[in-house]
Amino acid sequence: MRSDAGRDMAGDSAWTIEFDHYDPGDETRREVILALGNGVFVTRGAVTDSGQDDRHYPGTYHAGCYDRVPNQVAGERDITESLVNLPNWLPLVFRPAAGAWWRLDELGILEYRQRLDMRGGRTVREVLAQDRDGRRLRIEEERLVSMDDPRLCALRLRLQPVNWTGQAELKATLDARVINANVRRFEDYEKRHLRVLGAELAGPGVALLSVQTSDRRATVACAQRLHAGGAGDGGNEMAGCANEGQCGHVLRLALREGECASVEKLVALCSSLDPRHADPSAAALEAVAGAPDFDTLQERHARAWERMWADVAIEADRADVLRALRFHAFHILQTVSPHTAALDAGIPARGWHGEAYHGHVFWDELFVLPFLNFRFPAIARASLMYRHRRLGAAREAARAAGLRGAMYPWRSASEGVEVTPRHQKNLLNGEWMRDHTWRQRHIGSAIAFSTWHYWLTTGDDAFMQDCGAEMMLEIARFWASIAEPAGDRYVIRGVIGPDEYHNAYPWREEAGLDNNACTNLMAVWTLCRARELLGMLPAEQAASLRRRLALDDEELALWDRISRRMTVCFHEDGVISQFEGFERLEPFDPDCLPPHLAGERTDWALRALGRNPDEFQVTKQADVLALFYLLGEDEVTGMLRRLGYAFGREDILRTARYYLPRTVHRSSLSRVVYCGALARLDPAQSWDFWLHALETDLNPLKGESVQEGVHLGAMGSTIDILQRRYLGISATPQGLRIDPAPPPGLGRVSLGLRYRGLRLQAETRDGCLAITADGGNAGPLHLLRGEERIALSPGECVEMPLPH
Structure with a gap:
């Protein structure tokens, strides 16, 4: 990682992220970096004495917990579906008797250290603080969100007076007086999403808070159990407190100089979205009643993480690279874990860590599933089942548009209907811009791509026969329906590509672009794979599926014809045109922006100047090059020949060099897509982009939007590129292909992988890539190296020379 990536961090352990000083201006970013989750819910790493303000944003989010509310946006009624900020379970505040409650921002901080322990899935905050009266107190806070029991989370606070003795109070509460206010550009949307159903004391040291989303689709209950020990043990007193929107307990402690008192706060969070919780309040009370003490809970939690890290098995000889890769894997697994399989939730673009994009699900699973397919196939399957459950909604959307097949929405939430807001706000001039990004129809091909590669990697024939094939065939049917004949070729009109800065032609009133190269070629890919799939399924299943979908020979012939005659536009020098007419746009000079707009979002800056980004040759993120990231050089050129x-x-390099200076990389996915696309064509440039991607969210200089959630797609991409491009490991219909192309500087790396139920280890060493079949495999591991087929018996290893 570059030297500036962790300039505000201390320590060099590849298992920890550390901060050695308190920076209130950086707290909302650190809250996301230090967030803890278990695939069911995620809690940001806010201090326990904070509320929602300009320095802190305590937030807890449940996978798939959205609320649909009407809003007035730009003078229009808009039904917006938003991820809900749930009750804050963190509040745990302290004060000396009769004094003011201590707030970190109001104290003198003499020592400060905060760290994320990724191996054990916990955070620790250590503070030496002093109040205005000169009283000094050492505070240690440990926190976890249980990966063992997905209902539970816990805090332990240790208090040690340094220079005083006396009575003190500690207040622990659950607080439903929260709003959605994490994203500045959403300030005009409805912020309140919860109705309080009850706040009560449910027994000695136990409090219960229950809420419901405003559309009454979800009920969430939080139960708290408080316990004190250590100094003063036996003389502690506890009193309950409950009012509208919050409840909890006040604990009175006798503290003595130099001695340590501890307080444990265990919380259960249960939701009606989880089929295991028929009565969330009863489930939450049952969970806290049966929960062990903090040490036991932490031990079980650490063992659960240990099992998952055993499946991840990432190693590297560079600690900075290894730490970043583990950080990315850590946050992916906090968003989607083995516990997620019981829920109906997708993979959101920014994790369950904040409110960016209202928590919606885009195509980011495309970048995350390669990591999961090779390690946690059950989690990957659950993500694809989220899409399959919404196949009916996608079919209905196609029918409503006068098309056939399944038209999946660009942004999805609870029901699978299109939830892209109608407008987005330009924070530079305060104007609302019409949002046409719902026209990104390539989402269908992304789902087909993910389905196909899940099957190739896992060999899950039951999923493909029961669910996956139906999705792929209906998506292919959609592409054949939207493609229009034009002379001897076919065209696709009125779409938007991955770029997003271009929504329409400057010379045309209606929105949408024609013949976006990424869209058209991924449509061809989908049509080809759908036909190939029918030939790979057992004949009886293929025939049954065709009967059920009324898929006849004439329609399959049309798919074949379109896949051979789709239009792709080129510039005169052979560069693939991002869309038809891109070369007619005005060249963009970044110097045209005045100094006060330099560094701002280019589309917002241009509109603030009265110009339209549709007029210019400037792209938000990689578009054409996404093809080469996903498919690679050979597959793309093969489709073009078809x-x-x-x-x-040379044409690929010319195309990359054309778009690179025209791309402003305003998406975390942009550089990483270029990285994968250029892995073999320009290894040095690819390596530079990969190092940049490793810094995503960790580098404060690059993390201007991290406070709204992690960049999950970019995190998945760093690992995908390492295994699929640099180590060259990819699942194909013929078998597991090995074709490494490591960049200079990669050094020694090792990945543990699972392919069709067999485990293997891939490691670069001494100029070779070594593939070792696990000794516990049930049978031989079959590999492809060029035209050679290799069978590795359990425990055997093969070494392949790395290209120079």
Whole structure:
């Protein structure tokens, strides 16, 4: 990682992220970095004495917990579906008797250290603080969100007076007086999403808070159990407190100089979204009643993480690289874990860590599933089942548009209908811009791509026969329906590509673009794979599926014809045109922006100047090059040859060099997509982009939006590129292909993988890539190296020379 990536961090352990000083201006970013979750819910790493303000944003989010509320946006009624900020379970505040409650921002901080222990899935905050009266107190806070029992989370606070003795009070509460206010550009949307159903004391040291989303689709209950020990043990007193929106307990402690008192706060969070919780309040009370003490809970939690890390098995000889890769894997597994399989939730673009994009699900699973497919196939399957459950909604959307098949929405939430807001706000001039990004129809191909590669990697025939094939065939049917004949070719009109800065032609009133290269070629890929799939399924299942979908030979012939005659536009020098007419746009000069707009979002800056980004050759993120990230050089050039276009390696490089200076990389996915696309074509440039991607969210200089949630797609991509491009490990219909192309500087790395139920270890060492079949495998591991087929018996290893 570059030297500036962790300039505000202390320590060099590849298992920890550390901060050695308190920075209130950086707290909302650190809250996301230090967030803890278990695949069911995630809690941001806010201090326990904070509320929602300009320095702190305590937030807890449950996977798939959305609320649909009407809003007035730009003078129009808009039904917006938003991820809900749930009751804050963190409040745990302290004060000397009869004094003011201590707030970190109001104290003198003499020592400060905060760290994320990724191996054990916990955070620790250590503070030496002094109040205005000169009283000094050492405070240690430990926190976890249980990966063992997904209902539970816990805090332990240790208090040690340094220079005083006396009575003190500690207040622990559950607080439903929260709103959605994490994203500044959403300030015009409804912020309140919860109705309090009850706040009560449910027994000695136990409090219960229950809420419901405003659309009454979800009920959430939090139960708290408080216990004190250590100095003063036996003389502690506890009193309950409850009022509208909050409840809890006040604990009176006798503290003595130099001695340590501890307080444990155990909380259960249960939701009606989880089928295991028919009565969330009863489930939450049962969970806290049966929960062990903090040490036991932490031990079980650490063992659960240990089991998952055993499956991740990432190693590298560079501690900075290893730490970043583990950080990315850690946050992926906090968003989607083995516990997620019981829920109906997708993979959100920014994790369950904040309110960016209202918590919606885009195509980011495309970048995360390669990591999961090779390690946690059950989690990957659950994500694809989220899509399959929404197949009916996608079919209905296609029918409503006068099309066939399944038209999946660009942004999805609880029901699978399109939830892209109608407008987005330009924070530079305060104006609302019409949002046309719902026209990103390539989402369908992304789902087909994920389905196909899950199957190839896992060999899950039951899923493909029961669910996956139906999705892929209906998506292919959609592409055949939207493609229009134009002469001897087919065209796709009125879409938007991954770029997003271009929504329409400057010379045309209606929104949408024609023949976006990424869209058209991924449509061809989908049509080809759908036909191939029918030939790979057992004949009886394929025939049954065709009967059920009324898929006849004539329609399959149309798919084949379109897949051979789809239009792809080129510039005169052979560069693939991002969309038809891109070269007609005005060249963009970044110097045209005045100094006060330099560094701002380019589309907002241009509109603030009265210009339209649709007029210029400037792209938000990689668009054409996404094809080469996903499919690789050979597959893209093979498809172009199938379409009758001559296109080779020099043309790919020319295309990349054309778009690189026209791309402003305003998406965390942009550089990482270029990285994967250029892995073989320009290893040095690819390596530079990969190092940049490793810093995503960790580098404060690059993390201007991290406070709204992690960048989950970029996190998945760093690991995907390492295994699929640099180590060259990919699942194909013929078997597991090995074709490494490590960049200079990668050094020694090792990955543990699972392929069709068999385990293997891939490691670069001494100029070779070593593939070792696990000794516990049930049978041989079959590999492909060029035209050679290799069978590795359990425990055997093969070494392949790395290219120079």
